[in-house]
Amino acid sequence: MKKYFAIITLVFLLVSCDKKSKVEKAVEEIPVALKVNRFDQAFFEASPKDLPNLKAEYPFFFPEGFDDKVWIEKMQNKDWKDLYAEVQKKYPDFGKQTSEIEDLFKHLKYYFPETVLPRVYTVIGEMDYNSKAIYANDKLIIALELYLGKDVKFYTFPEYLRQNFEERQMMPDIVTSYAMRKIPPPTDKTLLSEMIYYGKELYLKDLVLPNHTDAEKIGYLPEKITWCQENESYIWRFFIEEDLLFSSDSRLANRFINLAPFSKFFLEIDNESPGRVGQWIGWQIVRSFMENNEVSLQDMLKMDAKELFEKSKYKPKKNE
Structure with missing residues (x-):
């Protein structure tokens, strides 16, 4: 059984790599010369x-x-x-x-x-x-x-x-x-809409900056990416338990979206966290949506945040 699973995994990886290489080969053929x-x-x-x-x-x-x-x-x-x-x-x-x-x-x-x-x-x-x-x-x-x-x-x-x-x-x-020219601004001021907006931007970076790390795409130090990954389920539970996702409280942007030295849970973990964890969670939601839906990039970028979230099937990775 393990051998069978290993073969399936290898085939999946080969198909994924082949798909990626086809995209990159097509990209290489596009003539671009900038002055x-x-x-x-x-x-x-x-x-x-x-x-x-x-x-x-x-x-x-x-x-x-x-x-x-x-x-x-x-x-x-x-x-x-x-x-x-x-x-x-x-x-x-x-x-x-x-x-x-x-x-x-x-x-x-x-x-x-x-x-x-x-x-x-x-x-x-x-x-x-x-x-x-x-x-x-x-x-x-x-x-x-x-x-x-x-x-x-x-x-x-x-x-x-x-x-x-x-x-x-x-x-x-x-x-x-x-x-900014491709992603419509949020139609409301809820935390979820702000999260999804920046999640779309970061997902775009996944596609057009394939040689950059996640840390570079979002502007974190590598250890702060690790912190987010290790605390993803905790961050998500906090947002849910505090009823923050659909809140329009203007203070939430400064706590979890905007540039800041750290995010503001008002807990002991604050100083360990990076700023903008709402953007990072939004990124994971958009990634989950694109993995679970057959939607073009252009259509995804135009989607309503609530609809995208509901169809994303997002589940944070559990802390080990």
């Missing part, structure tokens, strides 16, 4: 006399209402120039990252053929961690000052934010911005 514009270099290597040409070439980086003195001061400011030097040290050449972005857009084109291939711009911005990578219309803007490594001297952010100022988070951040 990267190093605006960070163009700006900080320029002199004041070059400003008119810069504004003509990159008008969208020079909003109206700002005197030229603002841009000239930025060009010549020592702190900005020091930050630019750090960016140049980390990214003197963007070839490796360009290849990774091209591979990502091959995957996006496979699942969404209508995807517009963007012109890529690297910039040095104002350290807005909510806008690390922006996909908009025909442009992809990447703020390189937020991918220098968590320990650079320029960062004064708390650890839970700095841990994702690493190069490995660049592709997941691009997908997050892209997903």
Whole structure:
């Protein structure tokens, strides 16, 4: 009996691998060539006399209402120039990252053929961690000052934010911005709707970032993924027993969905937990739904959260 089970398992794995390889082979055949514009270099290597040409070439980086003195001061400011030097040290050449972005857009084109291939711009911005990578219309803007490594001297952010100022988070951040155009926002403010929304985004990362770890997709340290896996049934039981899933209490987002150093059960385990455990549980629900239903990715992304949950057959893994 054991031998029979082993054979069945092997056949299943071979079929799964073959299916995956067929997808990846199809992805490889999709032609994608992206042009990267190093605006960070163009700006900080320029002199004041070059400003008119810069504004003509990159008008969208020079909003109206700002005197030229603002841009000239930025060009010549020592702190900005020091930050630019750090960016140049980390990214003197963007070839490796360009290849990774091209591979990502091959995957996006496979699942969404209508995807517009963007012109890529690297910039040095104002350290807005909510806008690390922006996909908009025909442009992809990447703020390189937020991918220098968590320990650079320029960062004064708390650890839970700095841990994702690493190069490995660049592709997941691009997908997050892209997903905003593909996943309808929640139709209500229940915790479940918020969980499923982010679960859909993370499931999309499963498909288009096959070489990234779960930790990288959600922006956790590896040990925090382990914590979620070991405590999945406890988290779920807490949500159920506290009647949180269909609650519209606005405070729940800050407790379990939004960026935070830890989640807020208001129990001793809080400091051990990562923030955003609601997103992680939502991810497991969406994974369960896709395993148990024959639904296209596009249709799943549009589904109502309650319907998706009810059809997911989600059952948290029991603690050992």
